[in-house]
Amino acid sequence: MSEAVKLTLDEIRNLSLTILSGSGYGPDHAAAIADMLVTCQIDDCQSHGLFRLFMCNDTMKAGKIDGNVAPAITQSDNAIVRVDARGGMSLLAFHEALPILIEKTRTLGIAAMAINRCFHFSALWPEVERLSAAGLAAMAMVPSHSWVAPAGGTRGSLGTNPLAFSWPRQGKDPFTFDFATSAFARGEIELYRRAGKPLPDGVAIDKDGNPTNDPQAAMEGAMLTFGSYKGSALSIMIELLAGPLIDDLTSLESMEFAGNSGGAPYHGEILLAFDPGHFSGGRIDPNDARAERLFADITDQGARLPSQRRFAARARNIERGYVEIAKTLYDDLQELAQQI
Template sequence: METVKLSLQQVNDLAVRVLTSNGMGADHANAIAKVITAGQRDECHSHGIYRLIVCVKSLRDGKLNGHARPLVQDVSPAAVRVNADFGYSQLAFEMGLPVLVEKARTVGIAALAINDCFHFSALWPEVEAIAAEGLAALAMTPSHSWVAPAGGTKPVFGTNPIAFAWPREGALPFVFDFATSAIARGDIELHRRAGKEIPTGWAVDAAGNPTTNPAAALQGAMLTFGGHKGSALAAMVELIAGPLIGDLTSLESQKFDEGVGATPCHGELIVAFNPPVLAGERAVAGSRYAEELFDAIVGQGARLPSQRRFDARARSESRGVEVPAHLYNDILALVRD
């Protein structure tokens, strides 16, 4: 496959150029470019520059407010809310993060609820940013109703990712970020673009039959991972990142879209934990126990979650990234003079 080699700065500049040329404010464009560049850097291809395609569609055809002014609301000693004003979530998160961190450091645990936001990115950028402050973090969000519940064939849930980060002294954080669907929807779209079949177990077609055809999968329903266990987790994400914070479920987000095919609009819940406050005099021992746990995992030849992503990060920071030429050309075609 023919590829185009780019530096990380070129990826970031390309993202900003695409977004601002389509009418997005510079503050939003820069916040989004950071996470798109991070996705491409870490070889999370379904969350890299590919995402610019749906970002632009959302700007041109959806209800996205490219010049939204997020409103930060101090709700309580342990809670902060940011109304994203129907813009993308990235700027809202950046504005709410300092308040969340301060509350968690003081109280021990704090929550950030982002409402009325469009969300397309992975969740690890959020939890990694919190871990960089010495805090543990948990994040969840629904999406559009693309995923069938266990035992069903009709979409109800979103891909409904869950992300967690644990800070480590002198080491990269322990991080996981995975959809409760069998795979991210962007990965199915990338298979379709590449003319490749998807594995059995990712999706069913519109008639409810198992399919390896990505186009049929996109017209049918995705499946949860782990059968009823993934289905239950998906329902949990719907509830605590939707109704609990007064925002939309994936079913309601799909209705709100009105068939446009834009980025999902809903809410996001992020919780930060301060180990020294919660563990008190046992904090030092707790940190030691955590490191012993990680040593027991890697000591037997297993790997920690996100290790492949961190390895890719090191490669990309020294060598740049390679993007399929056809995708690069599609992204360039989005730029408006």
């Protein structure tokens, strides 16, 4: 980071609340969004931290989101908690339905949360880590916009469709991953374009469906999935589970809904939670030991577990009591805070 500004966690939260409130988010939504931004900044996850306040503001200006709406939870005696965000940001819906998901999972062994009709901009790892912090394993999936071509295709049908997973570890940071099923994140291509750098092979096709290394041609064409036809199949699974299964939009429909309005995509989200106690017949400790042996076998050979860098940042930032963000970002945020 060329020039950095140090901010305490309170300063991050207060700056977030100021901008969110000024943008038109009511106190409940602003608090849920600020929580997520703080969580990301503690881990130095700059791509989903304070930087996203611009998108929150843009989303409000686009005129479709409701900054004050209360999510509506459908009561059920089954293993699914459905929460209708009613055109608000996803995070308050997640926050309010989370205790029910945890309770259902502890009772039934496996349970799911379906969030409907939400605007969505956030990383998924903070959500699955809320579940692993409660001793549950968890998976989360969302569609996005149809920027990504299926394997063998010539145009976008699929979203960047991230998959996140977290596994609780006793006395340790969880095993967590959160990756886009596109080869690159959308923002990475934009960074290559700004830097005038060619893309690696296998990342994108142009508007005629031909492979391209030109970031601008990629933005006008389509991205590719990671892992060829396997990644493509996985991405389609995410479309189905986080879309039609839960009565919500595919990435194709989400992009149509957005038109040219900009801001965060509007669609659904699905989370699955697993109770190790139920699945293992109460044998948690020996199975935790079994998982730890696998992790040790991976790290002992010099391979890294996903999220290790993020957890190191978390430990350092909590220890020293502040985080660093780029001064340019800080200045832009101050300017935004004054404009609104």
